[in-house]
Amino acid sequence: MLPAALRAAPGANPSRLETGRGAMSELSLRGENLHVWRGERHVLRGLALEVTSGEVLQVTGANGAGKTSLLRALCGLLQLEAGRVSWGGRDVREDLPAYHASLAYLGHEPPLKADLTACENIRYWVGLRRKLRPPEIASTLESVGAPGLADRLVRTLSAGQRRRVALAGLLLLAAPLWLLDEPTTHLDAAGQQLVGRLIEQHVQAGGLAVSAVHHELAVSPERVRRLELSRG
Amino acid sequence: MSATATMLACRAEVPSALDVASLALARDLKLAFRKRGEIAQPLAFFAVVTTLFPLAITPELSRLREIAPGVLWVAALLASLLALEYLFRDDARDGTLEQYALCGRSLTWLLYAKTAAHWVLTGLPLALLAPFAGVALGAPAGAFPGIVITIAIGTIALSLLGAIGAALTIGTRRGGVLLSLLTLPLAVPILIFGARATELAIRGESYAAPLELLGAFAVLGATLAPLAAAAAVRISLE
Numbered sequence: 001m002l003p004a005a006l007r008a009a010p011g012a013n014p015s016r017l018e019t020g021r022g023a024m025s026e027l028s029l030r031g032e033n034l035h036v037w038r039g040e041r042h043v044l045r046g047l048a049l050e051v052t053s054g055e056v057l058q059v060t061g062a063n064g065a066g067k068t069s070l071l072r073a074l075c076g077l078l079q080l081e082a083g084r085v086s087w088g089g090r091d092v093r094e095d096l097p098a099y100h101a102s103l104a105y106l107g108h109e110p111p112l113k114a115d116l117t118a119c120e121n122i123r124y125w126v127g128l129r130r131k132l133r134p135p136e137i138a139s140t141l142e143s144v145g146a147p148g149l150a151d152r153l154v155r156t157l158s159a160g161q162r163r164r165v166a167l168a169g170l171l172l173l174a175a176p177l178w179l180l181d182e183p184t185t186h187l188d189a190a191g192q193q194l195v196g197r198l199i200e201q202h203v204q205a206g207g208l209a210v211s212a213v214h215h216e217l218a219v220s221p222e223r224v225r226r227l228e229l230s231r232g
Numbered sequence: 233m234s235a236t237a238t239m240l241a242c243r244a245e246v247p248s249a250l251d252v253a254s255l256a257l258a259r260d261l262k263l264a265f266r267k268r269g270e271i272a273q274p275l276a277f278f279a280v281v282t283t284l285f286p287l288a289i290t291p292e293l294s295r296l297r298e299i300a301p302g303v304l305w306v307a308a309l310l311a312s313l314l315a316l317e318y319l320f321r322d323d324a325r326d327g328t329l330e331q332y333a334l335c336g337r338s339l340t341w342l343l344y345a346k347t348a349a350h351w352v353l354t355g356l357p358l359a360l361l362a363p364f365a366g367v368a369l370g371a372p373a374g375a376f377p378g379i380v381i382t383i384a385i386g387t388i389a390l391s392l393l394g395a396i397g398a399a400l401t402i403g404t405r406r407g408g409v410l411l412s413l414l415t416l417p418l419a420v421p422i423l424i425f426g427a428r429a430t431e432l433a434i435r436g437e438s439y440a441a442p443l444e445l446l447g448a449f450a451v452l453g454a455t456l457a458p459l460a461a462a463a464a465v466r467i468s469l470e
Contacts, residue, residue, distance in 0.1 A: 075334055077469050101246075101336030111327035115266040116259075124259040125328075128252050128335040128342075131245045 027053040029074070029177060029208060033083035036066065036073050043069045046083070049210075049227055053176075056199050056209040058217055061229030067212035068108070070229065071179050074210060075105045087177070101129065104175035108182060110166030114155035118146070118165045121154055126172045140168045145194060159186035167198060178202060178209040184217075193218050252337045253345040260349035270318055274311035274354050275361060281307040282365035293370035300369035301430035305423050307365070308358050308383055309390060313415060315354040316394040317408045319346065320465065324402045333469055339462040347395045347458065355387025371434050378433025385446045386426035392453030393418055399464035422449055 029051045036044040043066040051057040059067050072078040074085055076096055085092045092099040112121045122137050138150050146164040154162060163186045170178065178199070184192045196218025199209050203223050211217060217224065247255070264271050285303050286296055323329045323346075332342045362383045363376040371379065397414040401407035429442035 077330060077333065079470060097336045097338075099336075100334045103334065105330065105334050107327050107330060109327050111331045113259075113263060113322075113326065113328070115263055120259075120262070124255060125331055127247065127255050128332070128337055129246070131247055131251075 027088060027176060027206065027208065029210065030086045030089075031074060031083065032086070034070070034073060034080060034085070035082040036069050036078060037081050038066075038069060044073065044229075047229075051208045051210060051225060053206050053208055054203050054223065055225055056203050056211060056217065056219055056223055057225045057227055058219075059210065059212045059227045059229065060214070062231055065229040065231050067229060068181055071105070071107075071181050071210065071212055075103055075179050076100065077105075102175055103177040103179055104170050104173040105179045106166055106170055106181065106183060108185065110162045111169075112154045112162055112165060115153060117151050117153055118157070118168075119150040121165065122169045122172060125169050129173055129175075132172060136172065137168070140171050141165065144168045144171070144198070145190070160188060160191055163187055164191065164194075167195065171198065176207045178207065178211070180209060180211040182213065183211055184213065184215065249338060249341050252335075253341045256332075256342050256345035257349050260346055261352065264349070264353050270315075271353050271357070274315040275357050277314055278307045278311040278358055278361060279365065281310070283368050286368055296368075297370040297434060300366060300371050300434060301427040303369060304362055304365060304379065304383065304430055305386070305427040308362070308387060308426075309416075309419055309423055311358055312354055312387055312390045313394065313412055315350065316391075316398050316411060316415070319350050319395060319398040320402050321398075321407070324468070329402070329465060330469060333466060339465065340458045343395060343399070343461045343465065344458040347391050347461070350395070351388055351391040355391055356384065358387055359384035366434075372436070374436060375430075375434040378439050379430055382426055382429040382433065382439065382443055382446060385443065385450050386422050389422050389446060389449040389453045390419055392450070392457035393422070395461040396457055396464060399461040399468060402465065402468035422446065425449070 029049075031047060031049045034044050034047040034049075035042070047070065049057060059070060061067050069078060073080055076085075076092060076099070087099050087102065111125060112118075113124075116124070118141065119134065119137050122141075123132055123134075126132055141147060141150055141164075144164045144167045146161060146168060149157060149161060149165060154165065157165065163183075167183070170180075180199075183195045183199075187195065192215070199211065199217060200219045200223065202209060203219075282303055285299070289299070290296065320329060323332070333339055335342075359380050362379045363371070366376065366379050394411070394415050397411045398407075400414060401411045404410055425442040425445045429439040429446060432439035432442065
């Protein structure tokens with residue numbers, strides 16, 4: 001189950017975003033003519049993409065095709081050689097902190113500290129964005145199939161359990177834009193279904209997601225846009 | 233509630249910059265106390281180096297007193313450097329730094345908090361330990377406040393300066409060696425003024441002038457170093 005903040009409400013208009021400056025604009029992520037170099041490799045050559053509210057962009061491709069580079073470029077961790085990324089119709093470079101506050105990025109490895117408990121990890125991670133109450137953390141952990149893990153040190157958790165804790169953090173960030181790099185890594189079949197369900201609920205609630213995957217996401221096909229990257 | 237409303241709701245409960253920095257500081261302190269070995273390592277290094285000198289040179293207190301400022305400061309500088317290697321290393325490996333960079337809050341503030349935690353865990357204990365090392369080196373009891381305060385202020389400057397080096401060497405192999413090469417030349421003025429202040433304190437003279445210079449380095453570091461470290465972290469994350 002999603003946190004209350006992310007459940008769709010009848011009559012809500014999720015496709016529009018109130019920006020910090022008071023203007024209303026489309027909830028969409030667009031990349032235009034994206035060029036990224038990694039060392040001597042020209043990884044992304046003039047790539048264009050668009051995802052709007054209610055959609056998930058599923059990015060596939062062989063290892064080294066540039067899936068992670070694309071995600072990192074979209075969230076601003078990687079400098080673009082050329083091109084632009086726009087969020088809500090506005091170039092993200094105009095107000096990078098506001099854009100960052102709207103996105104949740106989950107990389108290959110969950111950003112968890114082995115010597116902190118699952119609850120502490122989430123509090124210190126998500127707490128940078130919003131104030132959290134302990135029951136909220138416990139209920140969200142339960143919703144991702146990780147009940148009873150709140151007080152366990154992350155070093156004692158399996159890779160799949162860590163991934164579930166990270167998914168709980170992702171939900172609690174309550175960001176409209178999800179950028180996910182191999183979100184199903186280390187998860188069993190039930191976990192993979194869970195990821196699909198969470199993404200589905202997120203986009204149904206008006207959010208949008210870009211996910212790099214090796215396997216098809218368990219999301220309704222009508223909500224999925226596909227982008228295949230090739231090497232070279 | 234829609235994503236729009238979610239975002240607006242979240243903005244309403246956004247923590248202040250001070251809350252965010254406090255959270256980062258609390259996190260680092262909690263982590264450090266769960267990995268006590270890492271805190272103890274620079275302190276043990278400092279204690280061993282300063283107590284080995286009397287054994288290696290001479291037990292004569294008047295001679296030891298002469299070299300005490302240099303020994304205390306070189307040991308404090310190297311101990312501080314030893315701990316700097318851990319400042320950003322684990323956070324870079326597990327993706328925490330990426331989350332800091334993407335949280336929509338000031339990365340400079342967050343790195344400030346991390347550097348403050350580093351000083352609380354290394355600089356402050358070194359300053360508190362220094363009088364005990366001073367006893368072994370023949371420093372009189374009257375010099376203890378001077379030793380504590382000079383090393384405390386000097387290590388603030390060292391932590392801030394070292395944060396830039398630590399940020400620049402994220403992701404490099406044998407980052408510790410590179411970190412030393414980057415930081416040590418810049419730390420020389422701190423070493424000189426710190427040793428001079430400690431020497432004057434041991435002699436029972438006024439050490440205000442070199443202490444003020446150390447303070448100036450600390451203020452300069454506090455003003456510029458987190459900004460430079462944040463820029464370096466962003467580059468290193470690419």
